[in-house]
Every structure is written in structure tokens, then in C-alpha cells.
Amino acid sequence: MTEHVDVAVVGGGPAGSSAAHAAAANGASAVVFEKGVPRADREGLGPDSTDAAGILDYWVDIMGIHPDEMPDDVVLHELDRAEFVGPHESCMLHDTGIDASYDGFGFTFHRAKFDDWLRERAEDAGAAYRVGTSVKGVETDLDESPRHVLSLANGDELAADFLVLADGPQRTVTNRVLDRYLPFDVTDRLDSTEVNHIAYQEHRRLPPAVAEDVRGAIRFWWGYIPGHTAYPWIFPNDGDVARIGLTMPIGVDLSTVDDREKYRLLRSEDDRIPQGREYVRRLLEQEYGDEYDVPDDFPLVEDRGKRGGTETYAISSTRPVDSPVDAGVAVAGGAMGATSAFHEGGDHVAIRTGRIAGELAAAGDLSRYNDAWKDAIGNEVRRNVAMADMVRDYGPDDWDRAFRTARKMLAGREGYEMFDRTLAAGWDAMKLLAGYKWRKFGLRGSRCVQIRDDEYVY
Numbered sequence: 430m431t432e433h434v435d436v437a438v439v440g441g442g443p444a445g446s447s448a449a450h451a452a453a454a455n456g457a458s459a460v461v462f463e464k465g466v467p468r469a470d471r472e473g474l475g476p477d478s479t480d481a482a483g484i485l486d487y488w489v490d491i492m493g494i495h496p497d498e499m500p501d502d503v504v505l506h507e508l509d510r511a512e513f514v515g516p517h518e519s520c521m522l523h524d525t526g527i528d529a530s531y532d533g534f535g536f537t538f539h540r541a542k543f544d545d546w547l548r549e550r551a552e553d554a555g556a557a558y559r560v561g562t563s564v565k566g567v568e569t570d571l572d573e574s575p576r577h578v579l580s581l582a583n584g585d586e587l588a589a590d591f592l593v594l595a596d597g598p599q600r601t602v603t604n605r606v607l608d609r610y611l612p613f614d615v616t617d618r619l620d621s622t623e624v625n626h627i628a629y630q631e632h633r634r635l636p637p638a639v640a641e642d643v644r645g646a647i648r649f650w651w652g653y654i655p656g657h658t659a660y661p662w663i664f665p666n667d668g669d670v671a672r673i674g675l676t677m678p679i680g681v682d683l684s685t686v687d688d689r690e691k692y693r694l695l696r697s698e699d700d701r702i703p704q705g706r707e708y709v710r711r712l713l714e715q716e717y718g719d720e721y722d723v724p725d726d727f728p729l730v731e732d733r734g735k736r737g738g739t740e741t742y743a744i745s746s747t748r749p750v751d752s753p754v755d756a757g758v759a760v761a762g763g764a765m766g767a768t769s770a771f772h773e774g775g776d777h778v779a780i781r782t783g784r785i786a787g788e789l790a791a792a793g794d795l796s797r798y799n800d801a802w803k804d805a806i807g808n809e810v811r812r813n814v815a816m817a818d819m820v821r822d823y824g825p826d827d828w829d830r831a832f833r834t835a836r837k838m839l840a841g842r843e844g845y846e847m848f849d850r851t852l853a854a855g856w857d858a859m860k861l862l863a864g865y866k867w868r869k870f871g872l873r874g875s876r877c878v879q880i881r882d883d884e885y886v887y
């Protein structure tokens with residue numbers, strides 16, 4: 430006889446683990462299927478822990494997990510600022526400007542250890558994990574109870590009343606499930622090359638003076654590489670180790686890039702967009718090459734990350750989707766597109782949406798899920814989507830102008846909330862502010878979603 434649980438969860442990242450934790454803590458039987466990814470910094474298989482983890486102060490409240498609850502080795506670095514560097518202008522945030530129970534600006538953390546702790550928490554609550562087990566497909570019959578039958582790569586099957594899809598931005602299972610309830614092809618809205626960015630990062634040891642310079646800071650370089658919300662960054666880890674990487678859209682055509690000579694990390698001889706590794710090399714040469722011998726002074730830390738100190742991931746960069754809740758299905762986290770294209774932050778919304786899905790599934794009714802996630806993270810999603818939309822066509826000059834303007838606005842107010850307040854900082858500031866406010870207003874209610882609740886057909 431086919432095994433049967435209340436809640437089956439596809440994917441054991443932050444969204445899946447919090448769904449399983451919430452479901453089990455509320456009395457449901459829950460199983461997480463995690464295909465299992467090998468990493469240099471974890472013994473055995475675990476989730477695909479996209480190890481570039483920074484959390485801002487107010488995200489702590491969205492997550493509903495304070496770092497004090499985490500084991501000591503999870504938090505790596507306390508942050509006190511974010512630095513935004515343009516080709517000629519820059520600005521700095523010391524405060525997100527959003528009320529938060531966490532005292533500092535934010536922190537970076539060890540994502541694999543964080544994910545392992547989330548798993549432990551879910552298992553303590555009674556959830557089961559099958560790691561190394563891919564979900565191949567899901568058959569659903571709405572007239573049956575249980576409704577869903579998951580087929581697993583090992584040939585087994587498992588039946589479940591509720592399905593939480595938390596398979597991350599690749600959406601290998603999510604897309605096939607959603608397709609059944611849509612009158613159009615799911616890839617019209619969720620083609621992975623259109624709605625995902627590619628992210629690449631390296632773990633490198635910094636020379637002491639550089640490590641000191643970036644201590645406490647997450648640094649983003651905007652207007653350095655072409656593409657919508659494409660930017661390199663440094664996130665400090667423990668000691669003198671930092672993750673240096675970038676995110677960019679998939680398949681940018683260099684021949685369509687205007688003013689390409691203004692992008693500091695492009696070269697006139699480039700005949701295509703450089704690979705992530707080459708961009709990181711150029712960034713380090715550009716920023717530190719005058720003083721340092723980069724290959725020797727910024728060595729790769731090879732026992733970190735996925736393999737050889739480097740990692741490549743997809744990252745969702747679209748608007749979130751509603752879920753086909755009448756079929757007993759909730760999509761959470763990266764799979765629902767909740768990760769921000771603007772700043773890549775997504776762990777907080779993954780944890781929150783997973784938790785809501787798990788709680789509602791345990792209560793036996795998912796129908797409130799689409800409203801409930803909007804109540805919980807709608808403001809964050811609107812803020813992130815509005816910011817990403819606003820900068821969609823920005824080139825290097827626009828970034829310089831934006832940072833110049835932001836500096837004036839910041840002189841009066843601190844943080845992201847400067848965009849939510851009316852400030853007298855000149856015409857450019859008003860345009861920047863109006864553009865943001867207009868977009869955010871236009872995204873109210875269901876307008877911020879990529880696939881709406883009422884588009885599903887059962």
C-alpha cells in the first residue's frame with residue numbers, strides 16, 4: 430500500500446524546512462524530499478544551500494527567527510552598513526530605516542549550517558526527511574483522498590493531502606504541477622531563462638587591509654556590468670574570508686548593450702558577456718590590482734562552498750506567483766519567485782512563506798494561503814519589485830545619478846524608507862522618489878504577482 434502523509438514537501442531549503450517545521454509543530458505528519466547536493470563544507474548530502482547569506486535587520490522579523498535562537502557557528506559576521514558603488518559616485522546605508530527588533534544593521538551567516546539547523550528544528554518537531562530522494566513528478570486527482578501521489582526517483586510513491594512546492598528557482602516540479610491548472614503554458618510566465626538570474630561566487634581570503642576595509646559592510650557595485658539588476662558584490666564571512674560574486678540575467682546579448690565602454694568590467698575585445706569567473710577576476714584587478722598581486726593575495730578558499738571554493742546558482746528574479754490552493758498546493762520561497770532581483774534577499778521570505786504554507790496545511794485548509802502570504806510579505810515584495818522595475822534600464826550614468834541623488838536624500842533620512850517619504854532634495858530626487866512610489870502603488874494587491882489566483886482552472 431502507498432505510504433500516506435498529511436503534508437509532502439518538495440525541497441529541503443529554508444522554505445521546505447520551515448513548511449515541514451510548521452506542519453509538524455501543528456500536529457500534521459510531514460515528509461520533506463530533498464534531492465541532496467554535495468558540498469565541500471558539509472559532510473553528507475543536504476539541500477542546495479546557496480551560500481551567500483546576508484540578513485538585514487527587518488528581515489529577522491519577517492523570518493520570525495532571531496539569530497539568538499541559532500547555534501553559535503551559524504552567524505559569521507555582524508554588519509553595520511551597505512555600500513553601493515557606481516562608476517563615479519557611491520552611497521552608504523547605515524540603517525534600513527525600517528522598524529526591526531534586531532539591533533544591528535544585519536549579519537551574514539553560514540548557509541549550510543543554517544539549513545542543517547532548520548532541518549534539525551523540523552525533525553525535532555516531528556517532520557521526516559528523505560535526503561538523496563528526488564521527486565520525479567506528482568499526480569493529482571482532486572476527487573480522491575489523498576489527492577496527490579508523488580513519484581520518487583527511487584521508484585517509490587507517497588500519497589499526501591497537501592503539497593508544498595519548495596524546489597527553488599529551477600522549479601523542476603513546480604512548473605509541471607502549475608502547468609496543469611493554467612490555461613496557458615507555464616513557461617509563458619515562468620521560463621527559467623527569463624525569470625531567473627545566474628549567480629556565481631568565490632570564497633576568497635582577503636589581504637588584512639582589504640578585510641579591514643570591508644569589515645561590517647556588504648558592498649555592491651552597480652553600473653559595472655550590463656544587464657537588468659546585474660551587479661558584483663562582496664559579502665564578508667568569518668575572519669578574513671569573503672564571498673565575492675555577482676548576479677546577472679541569463680543570456681544578455683552584448684551587441685544590444687548601449688554605452689558598453691562605460692561598464693568598467695567590460696573590455697573592448699569582448700565579443701560576448703564574460704563568464705562569472707572572469708568578471709570576478711576583473712573586479713578584483715580593477716579595485717585592488719594597483720596595490721596587490723590579486724591571484725596570490727586573494728587566494729581561493731577551496732574547502733568552502735560547493736566545490737573548489739566556487740559556486741554557481743540560479744536565482745529567481747521575477748515577481749512571485751500565487752498558488753493553486755484549491756488543489757491543495759502551496760508554492761513557497763524561491764519556487765514562488767519571492768527572492769528579490771534587486772538585492773537577492775530571499776531566505777527571509779522563503780522561511781515566512783514556508784511557515785504559512787505548513788501552518789495552513791496542518792489546519793487542513795490552504796485556501797487563505799495567497800492572501801496570507803501577501804499580508805505577511807506583500808510590502809516587502811512590492812518594495813523589491815518596485816526597486817527592480819525602477820532600475821530595469823539603468824546604465825552606468827543612471828547609477829551615478831541615482832547614487833548622487835540618494836546621497837542627498839540620505840542627508841535628511843536614513844535607509845530604504847527614504848523612498849517612502851517626501852523629501853526636498855531637488856528635481857532628480859523627486860523623479861527617483863516619484864518613480865519608486867508610482868511603481869510601488871501600481872503593485873498593490875495582486876498586481877505584484879506573476880500568476881494570479883484567479884488564473885488557475887481546476
Ligand SMILES: Cc1cc2nc3c(=O)[nH]c(=O)nc-3n(C[C@H](O)[C@H](O)[C@H](O)COP(=O)(O)OP(=O)(O)OC[C@H]3O[C@@H](n4cnc5c(N)ncnc54)[C@H](O)[C@@H]3O)c2cc1C
Pocket residue numbers: 439440441442443444445462463464465466475476477478479480481482483484562563564565595596597598601602628629630674742743744761762763764768773774775776777779
Ligand atoms: C548567489 C546568491 C546569493 C544570495 N544571497 C542571499 C542573501 O544574501 N540573503 C538572502 O536572504 N537570500 C539570498 N539569496 C537567495 C536565497 O538563497 C533564496 O531565496 C533561498 O535559497 C530560497 O530558499 P528555498 O528554500 O525557497 O529554495 P532553495 O534554497 O533553492 O532550496 C530548494 C531545494 O529544493 C531541492 N530540490 C529541487 N528540486 C528537487 C526535487 N525534484 N526533488 C527534491 N528536492 C529538490 C534543491 O536541492 C534545494 O535544496 C541568494 C541566492 C543566491 C543564488
